[in-house]
Amino acid sequence: MRYESQKIAAWYWYGALLVFALQVTFGLIGGIVYVLPNFLSELLPFHSIRMLHTNALIVWLLLGFFGAAYYLIPEESEREIYSEKLAYIQLAIFMLGGVSAVVGYLFGVTASHGRSYLEQPLWIKFGIIVAALIFLFNISMTVLQGRKTAITNILLLGLWGIAIFFLFSLYNPANLVLDKMYWWYVVHLWVEGVWELVMASILAFLMMKMTGVDREVVEKWVYVIAATALFTGVLGTGHHYYWIGTPSYWQWIGSIFSSLEVVPFFAMVVFCFTMVWKGRRDHPNKAALLWSLGCSVLAFFGAGVWGFLHTLHGVNYYTHGTQVTAAHGHLAFFGAYVCLNLAIMSYAFPHLKNRAPYNQVLNMASFWLLSSGVTFMTVTLTFAGVVQTHLERVNGMSYMDAQSQLGFFYLMRLGAGIVTVVGALLFIYAVLVPRTKEAISPASAATAPAE
Amino acid sequence: MSELLTKSAARNIFYGGSAFFFAIFLALSAHSHYYAVTKSTTAPITDSVERGKRIWEAKACFDCHTILGEGARFAPEVGDVFVRWGGDKDPKGAHQMIKDWMKSQPSNTPGRRQMPNFKLNDKELDDLANFLVWTSTINTQGWPPKKAN
Ligand code: HEM
Ligand code: HEM
Ligand SMILES: [Fe+2]
Numbered sequence: 201m202r203y204e205s206q207k208i209a210a211w212y213w214y215g216a217l218l219v220f221a222l223q224v225t226f227g228l229i230g231g232i233v234y235v236l237p238n239f240l241s242e243l244l245p246f247h248s249i250r251m252l253h254t255n256a257l258i259v260w261l262l263l264g265f266f267g268a269a270y271y272l273i274p275e276e277s278e279r280e281i282y283s284e285k286l287a288y289i290q291l292a293i294f295m296l297g298g299v300s301a302v303v304g305y306l307f308g309v310t311a312s313h314g315r316s317y318l319e320q321p322l323w324i325k326f327g328i329i330v331a332a333l334i335f336l337f338n339i340s341m342t343v344l345q346g347r348k349t350a351i352t353n354i355l356l357l358g359l360w361g362i363a364i365f366f367l368f369s370l371y372n373p374a375n376l377v378l379d380k381m382y383w384w385y386v387v388h389l390w391v392e393g394v395w396e397l398v399m400a401s402i403l404a405f406l407m408m409k410m411t412g413v414d415r416e417v418v419e420k421w422v423y424v425i426a427a428t429a430l431f432t433g434v435l436g437t438g439h440h441y442y443w444i445g446t447p448s449y450w451q452w453i454g455s456i457f458s459s460l461e462v463v464p465f466f467a468m469v470v471f472c473f474t475m476v477w478k479g480r481r482d483h484p485n486k487a488a489l490l491w492s493l494g495c496s497v498l499a500f501f502g503a504g505v506w507g508f509l510h511t512l513h514g515v516n517y518y519t520h521g522t523q524v525t526a527a528h529g530h531l532a533f534f535g536a537y538v539c540l541n542l543a544i545m546s547y548a549f550p551h552l553k554n555r556a557p558y559n560q561v562l563n564m565a566s567f568w569l570l571s572s573g574v575t576f577m578t579v580t581l582t583f584a585g586v587v588q589t590h591l592e593r594v595n596g597m598s599y600m601d602a603q604s605q606l607g608f609f610y611l612m613r614l615g616a617g618i619v620t621v622v623g624a625l626l627f628i629y630a631v632l633v634p635r636t637k638e639a640i641s642p643a644s645a646a647t648a649p650a651e
Numbered sequence: 652m653s654e655l656l657t658k659s660a661a662r663n664i665f666y667g668g669s670a671f672f673f674a675i676f677l678a679l680s681a682h683s684h685y686y687a688v689t690k691s692t693t694a695p696i697t698d699s700v701e702r703g704k705r706i707w708e709a710k711a712c713f714d715c716h717t718i719l720g721e722g723a724r725f726a727p728e729v730g731d732v733f734v735r736w737g738g739d740k741d742p743k744g745a746h747q748m749i750k751d752w753m754k755s756q757p758s759n760t761p762g763r764r765q766m767p768n769f770k771l772n773d774k775e776l777d778d779l780a781n782f783l784v785w786t787s788t789i790n791t792q793g794w795p796p797k798k799a800n
Contacts, residue, residue, distance in 0.1 A: 233725075233764075234725075237762060237763055237764040237765060238761060238762070238765065241757065241765040241767075242767075245715075245765070245767050246714070246715050246723075246725050246764075246765075247711045247712070247714030247715045247723070247725075248711075248714075250714045250715075250723050250725070251711060251714050310709065310711050311708070311709070312705060312708065312709045313705065313708050313709075314708045314709065314711055314713075315708065315713065316713050316714065316721070316722055316723070319711060319714070350658070350662070353662075372708070374696050374700070374701040374704060375687060375688060375696060376704065376718070376719070376785075376786055376789070377687040377691045377692075377789060378684060378687050378688070379704075380719065380721065381680070381683060381684070381687065416658060419658055420656065420657075420658045420661050423658065423661035423662050423664070423665045424656070424661055424665075426665050426669075427661070427664055427665040427668055427669065430665075430668070430669040430672060430673075431668050431669065431672050434669070434672045434673055434676045435672055435675065435676055435679075437676065440721075441683065442792065442794070443719060443720055443791045443792055443794035443795075444719045444720075444721070444789075444791065445687060445691035445692070445719070445789040445790060445791060446683045446686065446687065446691070447682070447683055447686045447690075448792055449679075450679075450683070451792070453679070517793075517794060517796060518796060520720040520794065520795075521717040521720030521721060521722075521724065521728065522724065523724055525724065526724055592797070593795065593796045593797055594796070594797070595797070596797035598727070599726075599727035599728065600727065600763075600764075603764070
């Protein structure tokens with residue numbers, strides 16, 4: 201840790217990991233309800249479980265991004281964060297909002313104008329906006345007064361974009377078609393737009409630190425990846441405008457541009473592997489490297505391959521709103537944004553705690569557990585979705601009758617879900633609980649100095 | 652990527668190109684907005700329809716159901732439930748069926764997914780049904796593929 205204020209990141213990440221544990225636990229409960237439908241049906245009905253699961257996901261990923269920004273901006277800008285105090289105030293507001301939302305959901309308190317992922321009551325949305333403004337002010341001041349790099353440029357643009365598009369969560373007109381159109385301004389333009397900018401810049405930072413490749417090379421890549429992300433992702437929004445009452449021209453625009461959305465994800469795989477290949481440095485933090493490479497690869501599969509699977513309008517006509525979507529949602533979110541956060545945490549925690557990257561073996565084991573758990577979950581849901589599509593959308597069977605044929609897949613998903621939860625808990629243990637020595641010391645761990 | 656593309660060229664392409672695609676997106680969005688309020692459906696959004704939509708939102712029905720294919724995937728699609736229940740032939744009957752359905756939940760059938768009872772009064776049930784009737788008039792480009800029963 202080179203700058204005192206980088207330690208802010210640790211506090212954000214403690215919060216993030218706590219909510220991560222809650223998120224997968226609620227996912228697991230949802231998975232149980234799919235297998236045993238009467239489970240908790242009075243106490244905590246499925247809709248409450250789902251909103252806890254999805255909202256917790258968004259909250260902890262954002263906490264993770266905030267932490268990442270507080271960690272990497274001082275190093276990039278070569279100065280301390282503008283105001284540490286504001287950073288902690290922001291954290292307090294954000295956590296208070298998050299905790300109130302969770303408690304509210306447990307008791308069935310949601311927004312009067314709620315929508316999927318945006319169930320937070322209005323005053324919590326305002327709290328989130330206030331916290332975001334404090335954050336943006338704080339990091340923008342830091343960046344403006346320090347060294348300017350492509351990494352901070354793109355990161356800042358991404359973070360500003362997150363806040364700006366979140367404002368559309370406040371607009372929910374009486375017309376369902378408009379409601380849906382602008383809902384995607386938040387959901388799609390986040391994960392397939394501005395979040396990708398955050399992803400590109402954090403991965404670039406990690407690659408630069410861990411492989412020692414020249415800044416010039418890395419930064420050129422960052423702009424190319426960011427460009428392909430926005431050129432395709434913005435008009436790619438059209439893949440959600442096929443069947444919701446919007447004009448039919450979106451079928452072609454959406455199909456073409458969203459198919460091209462695979463490009464930035466592919467570019468990130470090529471980027472990460474080329475950097476490691478070219479890199480002079482043999483970095484001792486093998487776990488962080490594994491998470492970074494894993495992030496690019498699993499994002500490519502989850503977002504790129506599983507996204508392309510159902511993005512052409514001719515296919516989406518049949519699969520829209522089936523378990524195929526849930527399959528894609530899991531691997532895409534996990535590969536791109538869960539892995540990204542866990543990568544930067546694995547890289548930074550040893551620095552923040554001022555120790556060698558202990559528990560690497562446990563951390564790497566958690567990578568394999570989490571990745572195989574989520575991948576298997578995705579595979580079972582894909583099968584469930586394909587069978588559902590066939591029975592319901594081709595044969596014309598009713599929804600409930602079709603679902604009754606899918607029990608086996610949901611049971612397998614539950615099994616994979618348990619592995620996922622174990623992996624998550626193992627990760628948290630591995631990064632937070634210090635050890636004095638490595639259980640099995642990874643080969644060549646000590647050949648190069650840590651950055 | 653060697654000297655073919657310099658860093659500053661890459662940066663300029665990024666900013667310029669993003670602004671270009673975003674401008675196209677905004678223009679198409681403006682047109683789609685206009686289309687949504689004039690062409691998607693000509694059925695009027697009455698106060699009752701709007702109140703029904705707010706019940707749908709406040710009770711988070713979308714965290715179990717899909718509506719026009721979006722939401723959760725735990726319970727049946729409701730964008731076309733009015734039509735599936737014969738609303739095109741017998742609108743009054745289908746309207747009443749929706750109300751009766753809401754009152755008859757939960758089924759308490761063991762091993763069957765449960766829908767809670769939201770304890771809505773008669774006026775709220777009418778609003779909710781009117782919202783689902785209005786939704787069924789949206790031109791969804793022929794989706795869903797099969798009208799199941
Ligand atoms: C990291 C990036 C991505 C994430 C996190 C992500 C996540 C999601 C999620 C959660 C949904 C479900 C939304 C809902 O209805 O609740 C969804 C839907 C969808 N995604 Fe992605 N996605 C990503 C990238 C992509 C890409 C690159 C493509 C195309 C190549 C794609 C194609 C689709 C399509 C077509 C749907 C609509 C499914 C339907 O009709 O039901 N996604 N995505
Ligand atoms: C890090 C791991 C996880 C991530 C990133 C994740 C992400 C998501 C997302 C984005 C959604 C909403 C997407 C949609 O409805 O299509 C969702 C829904 C859901 N997830 Fe997860 N999840 C994770 C772990 C789990 C686990 C371990 C389980 C349990 C076995 C689980 C079970 C569910 C269920 C049942 C739903 C609701 C699906 C529906 O709408 O019917 N998730 N998850
Ligand atoms: Fe999308």
